[in-house]
Amino acid sequence: MNALTGTASPADPPHVTVTTSWDDGHTLDPRLAALLERYRLPGTFYIAPRNREFTPAQRLSAAGIGELAERFEIGGHTLTHQRLPxxxxxxxxxxxxxxRVELEDIIGEPVTSFCYPRxxxxPGQVKLVEQAGFTLARTVRRSSLRPGPALELDTxxxxxAHRVDAPLALRLAGGRPWRAARLFLAWDELAVHWFDRCLREGGVFHLWGHSWEVDARGDWARLERVLAHIADRPQVAYRTNRELLRLAA
Ligand SMILES: [Zn+2]
Structure with a gap:
């Protein structure tokens, strides 16, 4: 950056930010958190403390939430994980x-990021989220390197592995069928591809998911491969979702 004009020179590396977020509040979240810690990556855990889609044994306990909060951001995900509309x-x-109230009681600090269940x-519920005191809210929209509006954050x-992504894979692969097939079949390939593109073009690389889904699909090795790839890059700013606020539109 040129200190006088504030303009970027061709030699400046692009601004790259990495963030991750993990939804629901499952007993497998600490396993995922341990992986993030191994690679010194930030994470925001969106937790529905009385998630009715989980059995009580699957729900992360208050003690578990408190432990996560020592290293990671905790975000709101409603009380019971119902479909808001x-x-x-x-x-x-x-x-x-x-x-939000229940999480703040557990962790003893403000919860300011939210994630819409599913x-x-x-549009009216975006206002409800704001009125509840949240300053940032994450959606499940993918394929973006720009965070977008703070209360409707893109990822x-x-x-x-989303099977609906075939046209996207073909586009990202520049029409090369074999490359497209790999991007389509393996989300870790897709993640590495997006991250490398973010390194070249700048932007925010936002990886998100569910620990229980990673486990159910046997994807721990895929996840670790991606975390190892995106970690420890000197030119990258590593941020929690909350810290994206200043980058959001
Ligand atoms: Zn959820």
Whole structure:
């Protein structure tokens, strides 16, 4: 950066930020957190403390949430993980606020980032999230190197093989079928591809997922491969989701 004009010179490396986020609050979250720690990567864990899609034994305990909070950001994910558009405004507001209150009671500090369960929400519910005191909210929209609006944050890659991504894979592979097939079949290939592109072009690389899904699909090695690839890069700023706020539109 030229100190006088504030303009970037061709020699300046692009600004690259890496963030990760992990949803739901499952007992496997600490295993994922240990991997992040091994590679000194930041993470935001979005937790629904009374997630009704989990059995009590699958739910991360208050003690577990407290331990995660010592190293990572904890974000709101509603109280019970219901589909927000199916709720009345009053019920949605209670879910959004209730989850926040319960998490703050556990960790003893403000919870300011939110994630919409399943990425589902109405325009009015964005306002409810803001009124509940959240300053940032993550969606499940993928394939972006720009964070977008703070209360409807976009992401780059989900740690999950989405079979609907064939056209995207072909486009990213520049029409090369074999490369496209690899990007389509393996989300870790896709993640590495996006990260390398982010290094060249600048932007925010946002990897997200679910520990229970990584486990169910036998994807721990894939996840570790991606974490090893994106870690320890001198030109990269590593940030929690909360710290993206100043980069959001
Ligand atoms: Zn969720």
């Amino acid at each position: 199916q709720l009345t405004d009053a019920a949605a507001a209670e879910e959004i606020r209730g989850g 990425g589902e929400y109405t 780059t890659v989900n740690a999950y």
